[in-house]
Amino acid sequence: MSVSPVSRSVPPEIVTRHFDPVLKPDLAPLYAAREARLNALAADHPAGDYLRFVADVTHAQAELLDQVSAGSTDPATAASEPGWLDLLDRLMTALKASAPAAVAPHFDAIAAMDRAARQAAGVALATGRFTQVDAAIAPILWAALSEQMAVSVRAEGAALLPHAGPHDGGFCPVCGTAPVASMVYGGMEMRGLRYLHCALCECEWHVVRAVCSNCGDGKDVEYLSFDTAEAVVRAECCDHCHGYLKIVSAERERTAEAVADDLATLDLDDAVANEEYRRTGFNPWALPREDSAGPERVN
Structure with missing residues (x-):
């Protein structure tokens, strides 16, 4: 090729x-700027439909900010807690009416998972085991987990x-x-x-x-x-x-x-x-095709 x-x-x-x-940028203006930029970039882009969908998810994240309660600031622990799972349900509810038809089966797949399965998928994503989660649903799960983490680290003033x-x-x-x-x-x-x-x-x-x-x-x-x-x-x-x-x-x-x-x-x-x-990094809307918790440490 x-x-x-x-x-x-x-x-x-x-x-x-x-x-x-x-x-630690304020999340409301961060999401608003991302949504606007995605929609602008979507015009005449080969993946315009996908960029617009990500913009819709970002808009939903902003709308749900005041419904997120702070939890753990450790990714694996946060993925084991119930907060992001509740946020995931609210996120999908907000998106279902406007989501492209091609996305509906992915929402159905998540809805068919019990909480234990969703939690296990979240822990896998949080720890870089990307291949253990269906690539079609992983970004949607990540959106909820990411928002939960983002709210938590700002509320708790997490130390370095x-x-x-x-x-x-x-x-x-x-x-x-x-x-x-x-x-x-x-x-x-x-x-x-x-x-x-x-x-x-x-x-x-x-x-x-x-x-x-x-x-x-x-x-x-x-x-x-x-x-x-x-x-x-x-x-x-x-x-x-x-x-x-x-x-x-x-x-x-x-x-x-x-x-x-x-x-x-x-x-x-x-x-x-x-x-x-x-x-050495990754985009949560185009997750790696191999397991990785991040870049390699170099001496």
């Missing part, structure tokens, strides 16, 4: 000014995990999950700062732009993108660990959003994989 060519560019200079090491450090950027310092992508922000206060966005709890953590977010190497990093080095979405590739993660620029597109822009550029993943790089 042929893939589109990619262009290459070198990484920018390290950002040296003051920054907040960990961000023991592993969190300047050269362990590949894992969320709040819940330990891999990132979706990294964002380079615009605006007066955050212009040029790069934050990785957690695939589960929606927190973000700072990693300087001139180093690999997976292994910390700063000598063998380059960007791959379609058509131009000034693309909004590029793949940050490291020849030291042979990993890559997409970097999304809100400097170049003010409305860019990590989950939405990553999901809309899966063709770039195919091209970068053809260059023999391994993705």
Whole structure:
């Protein structure tokens, strides 16, 4: 199968000014921005129907925020608790009326699962055992679990995990999950700062732009993108660990959003994989086809 060519560019200079090491964005505006970006990207996109469905799920998440009670901030423990299961039922109820016909069988499959089976699937997802859950229903389960986790870590003021450090950027310092992508922000206060966005709890953590977010190497990093080095979405590739993660620029597109822009550029993943790089994060709406709890730790 042929893939589109990619262009290459070198990484920018390290950002040296003051920054907040960990961000916990307010969920209501985060969901609203994601929904709007997904709908905008869906226009004329080959996967437009899917992007619009994800936008609808995101809208439902926002509508249900005030019905979520905080629970554990540990992913596996949270998946074992009842809170996200109740949220899952409410989420499906909110979506059934407007969901595409193709999605209805997936809702039926979830409805046919007893709570123990749903709970087991949630624990499998939370611990990176993606192949143990039907790929057709996994993103819907993840949406409920993610919202539960996101509310919990904000309510409890979760402390950073023991592993969190300047050269362990590949894992969320709040819940330990891999990132979706990294964002380079615009605006007066955050212009040029790069934050990785957690695939589960929606927190973000700072990693300087001139180093690999997976292994910390700063000598063998380059960007791959379609058509131009000034693309909004590029793949940050490291020849030291042979990993890559997409970097999304809100400097170049003010409305860019990590989950939405990553999901809309899966063709770039195919091209970068053809260059023999391994993705070190994942998008919850395009979960990996192999079991993984996150990127490989590199010494």
